[in-house]
Amino acid sequence: MDADVLIIGYGPTGATLAARLGQLGVKTLVIDREHEIYPLPRAAHFDHEIMRVWQRLGIADEIAPDTRPIGAYDFVNAAGQSLMRFESPIETPSAWQASFMFHQPGIEQALRRVVDKCQSVRVETGATFLDIRRNDGGGAVVSVMDGNGMREIEARYVVACDGASSPVRKALGVGQFDYGFDEPWLVVDVIVEGDDKKLPQIGMQFCVPSRPTTFMPMSPGRYRWEFMLKRGEVPADMLEDARITALLAPWRDLASFTLGRKAVYRFHGLVAQEWRKGNVLLAGDAAHQTPPFMGQGLCAGVRDAENLAWKLAEVFSGRAGDALLNTYQPEREPHVRSMIEAAIFMGRVVCVQDEAEAEKRDADMLAARKAAPGSAAIPPAPALSGGAFVASPLAGTLAAQTLRVIGGKAQRSDDVWPQGFIYAGFAAAARDAAARLPASVSIIDLDADSRGASLAAQLKAAQVEGALIRPDRYIQGTGPAANFFRRP
């Protein structure tokens, strides 16, 4: 075997997975056909759960200064009236702010630096996946082309993180469910010189039928505009600087900026039908594509990576059988679908180019806002379910992380508690758990450990005495330890 896990694709999904597997000591090989990080504009937003994953990788403090919090997301019509508006919640279970705006390449570089330090992970760029030659109980063999020619790589498991066009998904013959959403947009990043205070500091969708437009602050000093293409407009023409300059003209008196990256994409909603075939698993855009209106595509890939990493490590440690990997798709797919469906709902509000249809949309949405004035909270991500979760209160939700400030420094509970499985409960439940559970599960007595204050409050509110928390910090189930492990 060349590796226990072969990751094909070194984008944010593959890099997060490689870093987590490296942390867990799994022998991993990563290949990517490109030497460099993808250069065109893509993700601009990630949420608190993703920051918490990257916190566990040790890069939160490094990346935080290059992000910016965002408090609201407003959809306005051609007359400037707000059709719907979402506010970021103040508190989250991750003890990080709800929403971060960022510059994707910076984070990808930070992830690669983590991987570089992992002794069990090797990275080969300039190596292109060609085909799967064997995929059976013994593992998988893939053929790869690199600078020295063609060769084969054998691994116990392969995780395809090879993006939207996923050659691995195609080689496996896995089809995709298509939500029938397919809209072309021009995406432009700009770099602001000097004062940017006059530019909106919230995310905005301009639901203007003559040119639906998205505006987003990104990392400090960067802003994003997205312009929907009209029927007959040609991507190559839209990418001309003169064309982009004309589109940005109405914004010029608000700030002085230079053009940065630009691209035309078709925004899709797609879900692969099988996320596991034999010993090959699909993750990130290879498994699903989300239109960007919720800023959740990359987030979904990071959640996939986090879900898979500890399961693979459990299998390699011998603590779990291969069947644990069958829980991956049942846990992740409903979550991914709910995000795609919410993004398509938002996209359908914005992507109206017919004047009469836009007039009706505006009338309906303004009436709805009049009936229920104010802003809605951005809906929290749904709980996970099925898979390995044990039906009980809070199962499938994130365990609350505690943030304390000690000597002027932030301290978060994931950083001070062990990384693996934890049973956290009030004194009697924790004592009982200590007697019952295997040594691989760390026990936290929430009556004695004030670093679990937020978790204690979460369990008290649900009236449960304890929770089994997985390495991805989801609650596997609640109740006494006997619910999870029985004495032989």
Ligand SMILES: Cc1cc2nc3c(=O)[nH]c(=O)nc-3n(C[C@H](O)[C@H](O)[C@H](O)COP(=O)(O)OP(=O)(O)OC[C@H]3O[C@@H](n4cnc5c(N)ncnc54)[C@H](O)[C@@H]3O)c2cc1C
């Ligand atoms: C305009 C736009 C805006 C977006 N905004 C957001 C946002 O705000 N928030 C958010 O969460 N998401 C957003 N997304 C989505 C997000 O960018 C993607 O979901 C994310 O980048 C996918 O990461 P990935 O690692 O799964 O795939 P990719 O980043 O595509 O990585 C795939 C890798 O596989 C490699 N590869 C491909 N074929 C082969 C092969 N044959 N052999 C070897 N290697 C191969 C590629 O070189 C690449 O490095 C946006 C996307 C777009 C287009």
